[in-house]
Amino acid sequence: MNEHASEHASARGEASTPLRVGIVGAGAISGQYLRYFDDHGAAAGVRLVAVADLDAARAEKAVAGRAGVRATTPDEVYAADDVDAVLNLTVPAAHATVALAAIAGGKHVYGEKPLASTVEEGRRVLDAARAAGVRVGAAPDTVLGRGVQTARALVDAGRIGQPVAATAFFACPGHERWHPDPDFYYLPGGGPLFDMGPYYLTALVHLLGPVESVTGGAVRSGAERAIGSGPRAGERFPVEVATHVTGVLRHRGGALSTVVMSFDTVRHELPRIEVHGTAGSVSVPDPNTFEGPVRLATRAAGEWADVPLSHGYAAAGRGLGLADLGRALRTGGGARADGEVALHVLEVMEGLLRAAEEDRVVAVASDVERPALVPESALVAAD
Incomplete structure (x- = not known):
């Protein structure tokens, strides 16, 4: 088979x-x-x-x-x-x-x-x-669900023309509001960029391909935060990472992505991800989920219109990427939630923080192929 x-x-x-x-x-x-x-x-x-x-x-x-x-x-x-x-x-x-x-x-x-x-x-x-x-x-394997994959199929089919730009926003007041032990979110390897950035940046790699350089800025809003729930509620803990990061990614294909990752925002109405091209725009659902509405607007139509979910694994959940790895091992094919992609995203995130600290453009040395599009009407990652 x-x-x-x-x-x-x-x-x-x-x-x-x-x-x-x-x-x-x-x-x-x-x-x-x-x-x-x-x-x-x-x-x-x-x-x-x-x-x-x-x-x-x-x-x-x-x-x-x-x-x-x-x-x-x-x-x-x-x-x-x-x-x-x-x-x-x-x-x-x-x-x-x-x-x-x-x-x-x-x-x-x-x-x-x-x-x-x-x-x-x-x-x-x-x-x-x-x-x-x-x-x-x-992880993340949410990008293998029908939300990001359907949007990817639209980009690949030329429905928005030549991709020019994308925007990606994650913003909240911080995980200490609900997590009983949030300390690790604010230590090296955490923060909004390292915690939530992988969902958004991995989606952008699937949508637009690898990144060749980054620039940006970052701030830490305070040295401590307070736990908001659970048995440690009220206890203060140290913050050792940037809590708001803004960056611009230059993809190897020429498109620019603007990203905002924040633990300092009380509320926002910005879209999760949008991709814009010479002939149209696609609105991508929350990359921390496997599905959600995909919308397309073209120069011809003008208005946003919902697009039926078509590509991506339908039987989804955390573990989908592991199952896709198992499929790759059985068939000899490539895994879509691959370590090379994860390393590339890690280098992009590290580069953003370095760019912010040094106030310069930072080159991204690693290069990866865009993972293969999940076929239309796929159900599970199995033989």
Whole structure:
């Protein structure tokens, strides 16, 4: 079965060679991945076999009621014969350490964003994977859903003409309002750029291709913040990163993207992402979700019009990128939520902060191919 045919296949039971997965990190985000295994795992060709966490009680809670899934330790997952891939759901500061340990154990790795805290760490992960003959994938995989992929299909089909520019906005007052332990969002590897930027920047790479240079500005609005909910409510914690970042990306194809990533905005009415071309504009839904309305405006029509969702995986959820990696391993094709794309996005983010600090244009050295468009009417990433 060829790659496109496999992606048009309907859900029909577990793939003959499912990717066996061990999770390291059973924090808040793990619940969304566990739901993907429950809802789509068998059809998508991924099977959870183990969950590990430094807090053994969290690992036990995650596996409760899941037959054939054991709670264990990270070291056991790295060494386990029945684990093909490690799903790295640790905090950003630990992403590279866990990935390198998994690779040393001969495991493929798929991790939460960002790929690592620094470009240097990210390169070390990819170099180690190449030397070991294993693959690396990384979130976000929301870009593989029907929202961004349908918008991408419109751009690829020339519906907006030659792409000229894009805008991307994320802005909120900060995650300490709702997260009971928000400290890591304000440490190196966090902040609005490293936390939310990967969703927006990865979408822009899918829509417009890789970035060749960046410039921008950044501010930190205060040295401390206060936790707004949970048992630590009222407790103050340090802020060590920029809390508002504005940048301009020059894509290799010539288009310019303007981005704003902020934890300093009470409310806004700006669109998430828009892409503008010589013949029209496309409005892209929230890249932190898998679907949402896609709208197109052309010179001929003038007004915005909703576009039916056409491309992208319909059976979506956190874990879709891991399943797409499993498809790539089975077919020998390319993975769309690929480590090389994640490293490129990481370099763009690091470059934006350097550009802001040094008040100059910063070149982006890495180059990647735009990941393949998910075919029309695709259901699950499986054979």
